[in-house]
Structure formats: C-alpha cells, structure tokens
Amino acid sequence: PDFDDDEAAKESKEESKENGDAKKGGYAAIHASGFRDFLLKPxxxxxxxxxxxxHPSEVQHECIPQAILGTDILCQAKSGMGKTAVFVLACLQQIDATEKAVRVLVICHTRELAYQIKHEFDRFSKYFAEVKTGVVYGGMPIAKDREMLKESCPHxxxxxxxxxxxxxxxxxxxxDKLSQFVLDECDKCL
Incomplete structure (x- = not known):
C-alpha cells in the first residue's frame, strides 16, 4: 500500500467527520461466511x-458475535429470519450446566411459541448430554411444573x-443462578 493513499484516505475521513456525515460504526464488524467463524462449541x-x-442469515451474522460475548441484544427482524437461533445458540454457547439450576430463562407470550422455542433448544443442544430444557405455561395444573422444577430442574x-x-x-x-434472560417478542409480552 502506498503511504500517500493512506494519508488521502485519512484526510477524506476527517473531512467527512467535520461535515457531519461520518459513517457510524458498530460492533458488527466481524464478517462471518459460515457458523464456524463464530468459534462456537463443537x-x-x-x-x-x-x-x-x-451460512448465517443477516440477522444472525449481525447479532451472534455480540450475543456470545454476553452483550445485551435487541434483535428485530421479519418472521423467519433466524432470530430464535440467535438467542438459542448464544445461550447454549455460554451455558454452564454443571449445577442443577435454571441458567437461562426465556419468556414468550403463548404456549405454542414456548414449545417452538423448546424444540429449537432441544435441536441445538442434542450433543450437550447434560443440558436439560423445560417449558411452563398457564392453563395446565401448576403442580406438574412444581414437580418438574423440583425433580429435574432444567438448565x-x-x-x-x-x-x-x-x-x-x-x-x-x-x-439465583440465572445467567441469561430472553424476552421473545417483547412487544407482545409487556
């Protein structure tokens, strides 16, 4: 690279800042062509x-690197773009399943969505023998949920x-051992 070209680029950048049209940067500077680039667990x-x-979708490419670092994420995208996989992969990447305690809590607004999310956690955690998932929702006897939490407390x-x-x-x-909290479709939960 030519030194003069670097200087010209630097001056151009400074002029842009002075004019107020500087490009805003973000944390999504990591470019991933495949899921391996995220350095996920095997x-x-x-x-x-x-x-x-x-290959990750655009929303996954933007959010997974931040999420697996433990950054708070507000992820918005159209239906079917892979938002659920973002938080499922991030939570499983960070989960510590050594203790029998709830480590990840996901709140969603319907029982159907709760089952869909549980299914996604089950699909992606199938090679994590120690990770257990559970689902709770209204309209059913709470005694079963109490028993599940007491007997086989899910992670x-x-x-x-x-x-x-x-x-x-x-x-x-x-x-008390919670490490990740997810509010799915928060506009409908509040």
Whole structure:
C-alpha cells in the first residue's frame, strides 16, 4: 500500500467527520461466511450441520458475535429470519450446566411459541448430554411444573409470563443462578 493513499484516505475521513456525515460504526464488524467463524462449541457446530444450516442469515451474522460475548441484544427482524437461533445458540454457547439450576430463562407470550422455542433448544443442544430444557405455561395444573422444577430442574426454562410469575411468587422457581434472560417478542409480552 502506498503511504500517500493512506494519508488521502485519512484526510477524506476527517473531512467527512467535520461535515457531519461520518459513517457510524458498530460492533458488527466481524464478517462471518459460515457458523464456524463464530468459534462456537463443537457440539453446537455438529447440531447446526445436522439441521442443514450452512451460512448465517443477516440477522444472525449481525447479532451472534455480540450475543456470545454476553452483550445485551435487541434483535428485530421479519418472521423467519433466524432470530430464535440467535438467542438459542448464544445461550447454549455460554451455558454452564454443571449445577442443577435454571441458567437461562426465556419468556414468550403463548404456549405454542414456548414449545417452538423448546424444540429449537432441544435441536441445538442434542450433543450437550447434560443440558436439560423445560417449558411452563398457564392453563395446565401448576403442580406438574412444581414437580418438574423440583425433580429435574432444567438448565433452560421457557415459559409464559403468568406461569413464570406464579412459580416465582410461590418460590417454586429460583433464579439465583440465572445467567441469561430472553424476552421473545417483547412487544407482545409487556
């Protein structure tokens, strides 16, 4: 590279800043052509291959690097763009399943969505023998949820707001070991 070209580029950048039209940078400077570029755990990469995914979607390319670093993420995209995989992969990448405790809590607004999210966690965690998932929602006897939390406390719990609140209020759900919290479709949960 020519030194004069570098100087010209630097001057051009400074002029842009003075004019107020500087390009704003973000954390999404990492370019990933495949999921391997995210340096995910081998168990996750195997599950991704099993699911038939080769390349991350645009939203996954933007959000996964930040999410696996533990950064708070607000992810917005159209339906079917891979938002669920963003938080599922990030949570499983960071999960510590050595203790029998809820480490990840996902809140969603319907039982159907709760089951879909549980299915995604199950698909991507299939090579994590120690990771357990559970789902709780209203309209069913709360006694089953209490028993599940007591007997085989899941590391990942997906639930609807009312049922999670009820379990917390009754002190059946303990979140003292929680490391990740996901609010899916937050506009519908609030």
């Amino acid at each position: 168990e996750l990469l195997r599950a991704i291959v099993d699911c038939g995914f080769e 990942v719990l997906i639930g609807t707001p009312g049922r999670v609140l009820g379990l917390l209020r009754d002190k059946d759900l303990k979140l």
